[in-house]
Amino acid sequence: MxxxxxxxxxxxxxxxxxxxxxxxxxxxxxxxxxxxxxxxxxxxxxxxxxxxxxxxxxxxxxxxxxxxxxxxxxxxxxxxxxxxxxxxxxxxxxxxxxxxxxxxxxxxxxxxxxxxxxxxxxxxxxxxxxxxxxxxxxxxxxxxxxxxxxxxxxxxxxxxxxxxxxxxxxxxxxxxxxxxxxxxxxxxxxxxxxxxxxxxxxxxxxxxxxxxxxxxxxxxxxxxxxxxxxxxxVTTMHVNSVIQYPLDYSVLRLGIHQVEGIAWTGKGMITKVEVSLDNGMTWSEAFLKQSTSRYSWREWLFPWEVSEVGTYTIIVRARDSSGRIQPFVPMWNRMGYGYNGMSKVHVKILI
Amino acid sequence: MxxxxxxxxxxxxxxxxxxxxxxxxxxxxxxxxxxxxxxxxxxxxxxxxxxxxxxxxxxxxxxxxxxxxxxxxxxxxxxxxxxxxxxxxxxxxxxxxxxxxxxxxxxxxxxxxxxxxxxxxxxxxxxxxxxxxxxxxxxxxxxxxxxxxxxxxxxxxxxxxxxxxxxxxxxxxxxxxxxxxxxxxxxxxxxxxxxxxxxxxxxxxxxxxxxxxxxxxxxxxxxxxxxxxxxxxVTTMHVNSVIQYPLDYSVLRLGIHQVEGIAWTGKGMITKVEVSLDNGMTWSEAFLKQSTSRYSWREWLFPWEVSEVGTYTIIVRARDSSGRIQPFVPMWNRMGYGYNGMSKVHVKILI
Structure with a gap:
């Protein structure tokens, strides 16, 4: 390939x-x-x-x-x-x-x-x-x-x-x-x-x-x-993360998918990344890879087994060692700085 | 430069x-x-x-x-x-x-x-x-x-x-x-x-x-x-257009701005492109450049003089010789084909 x-x-x-x-x-x-x-x-x-x-x-x-x-x-x-x-x-x-x-x-x-x-x-x-x-x-x-x-x-x-x-x-x-x-x-x-x-x-x-x-x-x-x-x-970075896989509005098949991404912060270090598949009612911990250095992002993984066809929303939030957690809706501001709302991805699963 | x-x-x-x-x-x-x-x-x-x-x-x-x-x-x-x-x-x-x-x-x-x-x-x-x-x-x-x-x-x-x-x-x-x-x-x-x-x-x-x-x-x-x-x-192309300038959510200054874009169709040829600055209440005709060939897009221009600061929405619609006109909201369809809703651009004008 x-x-x-x-x-x-x-x-x-x-x-x-x-x-x-x-x-x-x-x-x-x-x-x-x-x-x-x-x-x-x-x-x-x-x-x-x-x-x-x-x-x-x-x-x-x-x-x-x-x-x-x-x-x-x-x-x-x-x-x-x-x-x-x-x-x-x-x-x-x-x-x-x-x-x-x-x-x-x-x-x-x-x-x-x-x-x-x-x-x-x-x-x-x-x-x-x-x-x-x-x-x-x-x-x-x-x-x-x-x-x-x-x-x-x-x-x-x-x-x-x-x-x-x-x-x-x-x-x-x-x-x-x-x-x-x-x-x-x-x-x-x-x-x-x-x-x-x-x-x-x-x-x-x-x-x-x-x-x-x-x-x-x-x-x-x-x-x-x-x-x-x-x-x-605006000063230091907020706690933040992004889902890299799957892509938003993509179509996948039943099976196990590796949800992946990175998380970073401007205060302390990333301590936890959590994934929700029910719009934030329950959260599961993602696996955090080793940090390569004090100020670097952390890659995270979440093996997701899907056994039913349908549409899903994957939501991810990160926490840092300063006790901060990504908000569902971040503070709106007129010039649009510091967005750190939870990353969301919509996926359709077919047989 | x-x-x-x-x-x-x-x-x-x-x-x-x-x-x-x-x-x-x-x-x-x-x-x-x-x-x-x-x-x-x-x-x-x-x-x-x-x-x-x-x-x-x-x-x-x-x-x-x-x-x-x-x-x-x-x-x-x-x-x-x-x-x-x-x-x-x-x-x-x-x-x-x-x-x-x-x-x-x-x-x-x-x-x-x-x-x-x-x-x-x-x-x-x-x-x-x-x-x-x-x-x-x-x-x-x-x-x-x-x-x-x-x-x-x-x-x-x-x-x-x-x-x-x-x-x-x-x-x-x-x-x-x-x-x-x-x-x-x-x-x-x-x-x-x-x-x-x-x-x-x-x-x-x-x-x-x-x-x-x-x-x-x-x-x-x-x-x-x-x-x-x-x-x-899905067969032939709908009548369609895109605004190329200004960019959506850009910040400009008072003065004359050249709104520009292209329009195309799969049925006949583009006959008119119109611009609205009041959410579709009134429309002004854009200048259509010569078509380079029967199936090519047509470039269009609209000189826009702005004398008041504020936020504006520029909406554009094209018509073709088969009598079709771009809709404000196109027909929704599950797989998302043939979108031809009017192109819209939001601009903020400063002094």
Whole structure:
């Protein structure tokens, strides 16, 4: 039997937004060709200047680190899920505007780079630093705020100094692909991927809260359909999972089917995945494969024996070690971030 | 600005079913890389035997035509839409089972080959012939009927003898791509594409109605959710259209936007495309570009000036020269064929 291969799924071309064919992928690492592409702007033109990162703001010795310098520093490897904050947006009801991501704005890989704290120590942070701002080389018209902006995001000091927050120079053992942040990318495990700024240009220590559009307008939860009441920022990933097999609305035959998928979280680790075949009245535990690393997704399996023809709905929910569990209906928010409703698949069984 | 390119969208891998990124394509001809792939089985292994087609049944001189013989006969060119009968299935409500095609199980190209009637004349049809059965080299387990089958479809005599029904040996000036029926493919303009049998192996003249599973079980409209009451076969394409720009649930700014798309039909030609911005209360005519050929889709444009922020729904409907018009809600049928409800796009407009 010939082995067919999937492609990335296009959501928009300009800027380029494509999702991973996540339901068709197996294994712990997403190859570059299946790594989802998420852009606010056209790809930046990389020049010699892009091969360095400048650190300034409330630091004692502002300076520029070249790509070579960063590569020569002691590096660490971080295997992590990267999930777009808008992943699964298409499932919100009422529907929301924005890229219509299904489950595949999600990838996993091995990043190698230098601990951000090492660079910050080298420049000497002043006592009044509250946040670190990261600027990417990508820029253009913002979607939601008039004007030209670079992509900029800040991290509170504790997240910036987390030992696994790195300035990465490699992905899966090679230099970072151009579409994923080459030459240098901030990697922030546990956070939704807007925090992992691509094409890193500048790092700035500031004494107050950063107010850029991708910090205070985009990437916020707006629970109210119209006003900004109750607004709060998107930070770490919710507990989440996806069913990879069977496919939704597929037709299968009687027998044993291996229900499969992955589960991930931004807080602790996945502790349990459960499957329901009666709309949530009863739940059975799925088998969890070993986790490959602290921030990686966990593959799960559930052998499902079907002895009666008919239509079935398979519902899956994951729990994490912080005590969180996927909700049946997640909190609706106007910009459609952080969807983590239970994954559902409808199947028809024939003789 | 860099030009980004879309990919085919995977619906299933085994068998391979992928749709064209139709909303991102322009122009009269679909290149092979964007031609949707629709399979019931794994791809057939092509041998020397596949480079010929055998004609038998109720004919006076059954014989085998080699690929070279067919290539040497007088050929005609047919530019046509090919649309999978399940195209747009994902929009049916209530939802139905089967491949979840959105708008892209649709392509258009230039087929070159020999008039089927020429071959049938060469073998001499007997008087009692009612249908012509076409067998493809692809075979395997049927989805809906237990057992092993080749893909087989029949045509009534009048459709088989239509001057534009051809045995094609070329697509867009090159030999037919392997995934699209190489070396020989039946091409039946106007009909949904299940009629255009790929990897053609055999042509058989019969005296009654063909009863194969892809003729009498699949590719039938079942209006009833459970029983077979009212069942009738899928034949020619409904009048249909798709909005290519803007994308559904996209966010745009005030100003003039060019709403664009294509419209097609299996009966006559497209005569009018209309756009509504008030849920169908009033309609404005879109500009129809020249048709490139009798069976090709027509591109349409509608300049839309938006002077107020808010959310909008753009609805489009096409009419054809047979007097048909796209319905708001098309006839629901259990296997989800022939969806031709009006294309709708939701847009949010900001300052």
């Amino acid at each position: 010939r082995l067919n291969r999937p492609y990335l799924i296009t959501r928009s071309l300009c800027p380029e937004n494509m999702e991973s064919p996540i339901r068709f992928l197996r294994g712990p690492v997403t190859p570059t060709e299946y790594f989802y592409r998420r852009n606010h702007f056209t790809y930046p033109d990389l020049s010699a200047q892009s091969y360095q990162v400048h650190i300034d703001g409330l630091v004692n010795r502002p300076r520029t680190f070249t790509f070579e310098e960063i590569r020569s520093l002691k590096s660490r490897e971080v295997t992590t899920v990267l999930e777009c904050a808008g992943n699964r947006r298409n499932y919100f009801r009422p529907r929301v505007y924005g890229e219509r991501w299904e489950d595949g704005a999600l990838s996993q890989g091995v990043w190698q780079g230098v601990f951000l704290g090492t660079l910050l120590a080298a420049v000497g942070m002043q006592d009044n630093v509250r946040e670190i701002v990261f600027t990417g080389w990508d820029h253009g018209e913002s979607n939601n705020v008039p004007g030209q902006y670079h992509f900029q995001r800040s991290l509170p000091l504790n997240a910036a100094l987390d030992p696994d927050t790195i300035i990465a120079h490699s992905y899966n053992g090679l230099s970072i692909p151009v579409k994923h942040g080459h030459p240098l990318r901030l990697i922030v495990p546990k956070w939704y991927a807007m925090a992992s700024v691509k094409w890193l240009k500048q790092i700035t220590a500031i004494g107050d809260s950063f107010g850029g559009p991708f910090q205070t307008v985009d990437y916020n939860y707006y629970p109210d359909p119209v006003t900004d009441v109750g607004k709060y920022p | 860099r030009l980004n390119r879309p990919y085919l969208i995977t619906r299933s891998l085994c068998p391979e079913n992928m749709e064209s990124p139709i909303r991102f394509l322009r122009g009269p001809v679909t290149p092979t890389e964007y031609f949707y792939r629709r399979n019931h089985f794994t791809y057939p292994d092509l041998s020397a035997q596949s480079y010929q087609v055998h004609i038998d049944g109720l004919v006076n001189r059954p014989r085998t035509f080699t690929f070279e013989e067919i290539r040497s006969l007088k050929s005609r060119e047919v530019t046509t839409v090919l649309e999978c009968a399940g195209n747009r299935r994902n929009y049916f409500r209530p939802r139905v089972y089967g491949e979840r095609w959105e708008d892209g199980a649709l392509s258009q190209g230039v087929w070159q080959g020999v008039f089927l009637g020429t071959l049938l004349a060469a073998v001499g049809m007997q008087d009692n012939v009612r249908e012509i059965v076409f067998t493809g080299w692809d075979h395997g387990e049927s989805n809906n009927v237990p057992g092993q089958y080749h893909f087989q479809r029949s045509l009534p005599l009048n459709a088989a003898l239509d001057p534009d029904t051809i045995i094609a040996h070329s697509y867009n000036g090159l030999s037919i791509p392997v995934k699209h029926g190489h070396p020989l493919r039946l091409i039946v303009p106007k009909w949904y594409a299940m009629a255009s049998v790929k990897w053609l192996k055999q042509i058989t003249a019969i005296g009654d109605s063909f009863g194969g599973p892809f003729q009498t079980v699949d590719y039938n409209y079942y209006p009833d959710p459970v029983t077979d009451v009212g069942k009738y076969p």
